[in-house]
Amino acid sequence: MEDLLIQALNGLASASSLFLVASGLTVIFGVSRIVNFAHGSLYMLGAYVGWSLVTQLPEGLAGTSVGFWGSILLAALIVGAIGMVIEVLLLRRIYEAPELFQLLATFGVVLVVQDVALLIWGPQDLLGPRAPLLRGSTEMLGVRFPRYELFLIIVGPVVLGLLWLLFHRTRWGTLVRAATQDREMVSALGVDQRRLFTSVFFLGAMLAGLGGTLQLPRESVNLQMDLAIITEAFVVVVVGGLGSLPGAFLAALLIGELHAFGILILPRITLVLVFLVMAIVLVARPHGLLGRASAPSRGAAAAPDPPIGPTPRPLIVAGAIALALLIAAPLLLRDYEISVLTELLIFVLFAASLHFIMGPGGMASFGHAAYFGAGAYGAALLAKHLGAPMLLGLAAAPALAGLLGIAFGWFCVRLSGVYSAMLTLAFAQIAWSVAFQWVEVTGGDNGILGVWPDGWARDKSVFFYLTLVLCIGASLMLRRAVRAPFGYALRAGRDNALRAEAIGIDGFRIRWLAFTVAAVAAGIAGGLFAYSKGSVFPSTLGIPRSVDALLMVLLGGVQTLSGPIVGALAFAGLQEQLMRATELWRLIMGSVIIALVLFFPQGLAGAVQKAWGK
Amino acid sequence: MLDVAGLHAHYGRAHILDGVGFTVAAGEVAVLLGRNGSGKSTTMKAIMGLVPPSAGSVRFEGRDIAGQPPFRIARAGIGYVPEERRIFTDLTVLENLDVGRQPARAGLRSWDAARLFDLFPSLGAMRDRPGGRMSGGEQQMLTIARTLMGNPRLLLLDEPSEGLAPVIIERMVHAIAALKAEGLSILLSEQNLHFARLVSDRAVIIEKGRIRWAGTLPDLIAADDVREQYLSV
Structure with a gap:
């Protein structure tokens, strides 16, 4: 019985952290329709930045409440600012790109942040300090429970309440809700949507940063935090219903408790329990628990896919030459290179x-x-x-x-x-x-x-x-x-x-x-x-x-038939070469992806097609 | 007030506006008349910056605004009321108005919710109702009211009578007359000559992306051949 209670409270505490991250994700998605893969990276940065601030406090502040809580808040604000920079430098330039292309860009950011964090903070796990005022535990219903966990349990609903006030009691919130439905109309009414989007990113990133930095007293900071949380946050956002804050809160509670109790009851399927629940929810309610069927946001300005014409003659010639080279390849190459080429071909079909x-x-x-x-x-x-x-x-x-x-x-x-x-x-x-x-x-x-x-x-x-x-x-x-x-x-x-x-x-x-x-x-x-x-x-x-396959298709270009082939060769080839050449292959790969997104928003094959058309 | 010259616009490869040019004088109500697909809405959107003009100029109070982002054009003093109304369905009437709010403009009596509820009394009775739960006529009034909150000097009304019941159309006629009396300049687009003649001073006829005729309303009524050629269905 006591175990159950402790697990239930643990579940609530995890739910709060999960909600902070998911709320930022859902707010950003609502307005910009961007599936922000980098949201987990912002969470991780929150933890790292918070760790640096707390452990490097000046003499008088170290170990004090002001020092600790000040660092937590400052870390969240810094991560908010980082989110703003990402929006202004990268995402703002690609709102017009085909759907999901932004996903590719944010994945590039994930890779870059991973290596940047590795360079700054190193590969080892970092242990954060305990929270002043909230050390130790409190007796509740006959069990001793860590005070910090109790604090986290309260944070979730408080943030939900504050966000509700922000979105329903301020003009900024009204504008954001309006832009979620029809951003073009909002701008025709005189609202600078670029600034609105940037501020939304600040808020979303800050929430992710806060979620991350609040983990400091709970668990060690490490380089796997980003991808671990992003999958769960996606699940929460989708189960709750995209764009719905109360939905995200409910879903966070559900997922948090599932984790806590799954371990007790069905340890063998804990890994999949969350996804099983998501599948059930989506099959029963295709728009999540509290989500609604929404028309696509107006003014999202995704141009319709161009029609697919007959294969142009030069492409047939190029394809024939490539095929001839491939047929001749085993005569010229060594076993290892042939294996690499074999694998590339497999990825071409996978991407196709x-x-x-x-x-x-x-x-x-x-x-x-x-x-x-x-x-x-x-x-x-x-x-x-x-x-x-x-x-x-x-x-x-x-x-x-x-x-x-x-x-x-x-x-x-x-x-x-x-x-x-x-x-x-x-x-x-x-x-x-x-x-x-x-x-x-x-x-x-x-x-x-x-x-x-x-x-x-x-x-x-x-x-x-x-x-x-x-x-x-x-x-x-x-x-x-x-x-x-x-x-x-x-x-x-x-x-x-x-x-x-x-x-x-x-x-x-x-x-x-x-x-x-x-x-x-x-x-x-x-x-x-x-x-x-x-x-x-x-x-x-x-x-x-799965992400590899997505990257190949998006890199090559979704709208052209040759896209996946080019994308698979570029991605798999580049990754293979980079991984052999440098430790920091993620940094380079991420930068390359970001550069491609900025300069070839139609993908590689799309860019070639466009250049040819002119 | 508004001087459009040589305006071209494309949707993809489709050439929609082919050198549109006309003017709207201060304080007048001009109507852009034309059949379905003649380029009326695109002209409005091009003025507003929602469809980027590929060539030509749009001068508003002497300044060329062609190619500027929509929010700057709105802040310069042009209010746009879209044909599809585009009410924010999740927002209440008051919140919809709040989105449209812009600072007061020198020499203009500024709009607020109370004044708009005088102009459209039925809106005042449903201030907290979500936009999605209003009738078409109510939404049409709300979309105009929302745009007025930006204190425009020129109002672009895209087919304001479309799909409305006669009694609502009548109210719309009164509202437009009241706005004109306030000194607002108005450019509206219409297929319906009957509605246009009730409110407009001058007509501009567009067909296949070009201006074919311009003149006063009485002249248009007298010119049977023009109406026959460009407006009859």
């Missing part, structure tokens, strides 16, 4: 499969690795448990991925926008945790080893040719499908779902089919990946792998 639903389908997926991983595991499981030959394994890969696509897709394609993307993430996490925790079958974290090609394909060149045929073949078929009547129907539904339905297109079935086709293609890539590496680990369907 995601592009198929993101570009022509208009559905973002944050969990595409699930199908890549399903393919890899499908092949590996057959090889391990049944000793199946490679070709059978390679056939099983798309089959398993396709089945998963049929099952998950049925739910995901009913939703739209960020909700749909988050549901794909939830399913991917569920698939990941099956691979991670069903140790008897999947080997858990140890993965499945010894998944080697059959004798005839063991030679690197032979396997390379096999990969070439399958990946290029499948990519070309996806390309063909976009130009087929099926592709017309898919694009029609993306451009205007209602009108497409009105002329007799069954949008749901078309999207479902597209989702499944993309899963099958990703499965082929995954199967090849398993045999090329000789092993499979849960990381093949982890979040980072």
Whole structure:
């Protein structure tokens, strides 16, 4: 009984921190429609900056309440200012870019911040001081409970109340709520929306910073804080309903308590519990607990996707030359380079499969690795448990991925926008945790080893040719499908779902089919990946792998058919080279991504296409 | 007051305005007449900076404002009332008005909620009602009131009579007359000559992105051929 009470209070304290971060995220999203991946980085910076301030206080202030609480507030303000700088220097310039492109930019910021934090504060965990006045514990209902946790429990509702007053009792708040609905109209009424956006970013970033710096007395500061919190914060925001502060608060409570009690009751599925709950909430309430179906914000000014014309002759020539080079490559390269090239081809197909639903389908997926991983595991499981030959394994890969696509897709394609993307993430996490925790079958974290090609394909060149045929073949078929009547129907539904339905297109079935086709293609890539590496680990369907796919597609350009190919080659190639060359590959990679976003907002292939058009 | 010359605008590759030019004099009510798709709304949006003009000039009180961001144009003294009304549906009537509020302007009696409720009495009875729960006519009044809160010298009214019941249209006619009496200059767009003749001094006819005719309302009424060619449906 006492344990339960303590867990419940722990859950409430975590919920408060989670709410601080999620509230900032939801406010920023509401106005700017930017899915700010860097929000977790701001949280982490809050903790680091707070740590530096507290530990470097001048003589008279060190260890005092004024010193500690002053540092906490100052750290939050500093992070708010950092958020403002990010908005002014980066995001402000790309509001007009295609949807989700800003996500790419903020992911670049994540990478840069990780290495900057590493350079400034080093790789070791940093321990913060205890909070003056709130040391020790209080007896409550017969249990001793840390005072600082009690304080955190109060912070959440207080911040919620203050935010409510800010948004409903000040003109600034009224303007923000108006801009959430129709920012163009707000500016036509004489409001400088650039300044409004910047101030919203300040508020959101400050809340993230406050959430981070308030963790100091609770846990150590480390470089993993950013990605750990951002996933949870996304979940909270989506479960609560995008843009809804009370929703975020409710969802934070729900998630906080789930964590606290999940450990007691179902330790084996704690990792996935949160995502399971998100999936259930989204299936039952497609706009989150307190969210409402909202029309897309007016004045978001995303230009419609340009139509897809026939492949221009120079591109066919370039493609033919590239293909000829690839065919000749094994004769000229060493084994290691052939392996790298094989992997690049696999990523090309992986990216092309995601592009198929993101570009022509208009559905973002944050969990595409699930199908890549399903393919890899499908092949590996057959090889391990049944000793199946490679070709059978390679056939099983798309089959398993396709089945998963049929099952998950049925739910995901009913939703739209960020909700749909988050549901794909939830399913991917569920698939990941099956691979991670069903140790008897999947080997858990140890993965499945010894998944080697059959004798005839063991030679690197032979396997390379096999990969070439399958990946290029499948990519070309996806390309063909976009130009087929099926592709017309898919694009029609993306451009205007209602009108497409009105002329007799069954949008749901078309999207479902597209989702499944993309899963099958990703499965082929995954199967090849398993045999090329000789092993499979849960990381093949982890979040980072999904993010890689997103980055490839966005880098190359969503609106062009060649985008994913260019993007995969650029991203995977660059990452491979950078990781070998420097410790600070994240800093360089992040900077490159940011530069690309600023200078080629249509993606690499889009930029080439545009230059060609002129 | 307003002097538009050689205005061009594009949506993507579509050439919508093809050298539009006309003027609005201080204190007058001018009407931009034309059929559906003739370029009326785009002209308004181009003046307001919501559609960036690709060429031409928009002079307002002697200053060229073409190419400026919408908020600067609004602050310069042009109020824009969109055709689709674009009420903030989550905000109450008073909050909607608050969004439109701008500082007082020299030589102009400044608008506040109380004065606007005199002009549109029905709004006063629903100050705390969310914009999403109002009828079309009420929303039309609110959108005009919201724009007036910015104390404009020139009001752009995009199809104010569209989709409204006759009794509401009548009230709109009175409101426009009252605003004119305040000294406000007004440019409205209309397909409906009947409404236009009740409120306007002068008409400008637009067709396929070009100005085809300009003159006083009585002249237009007399010119059967012009109406036949550009306005009859």
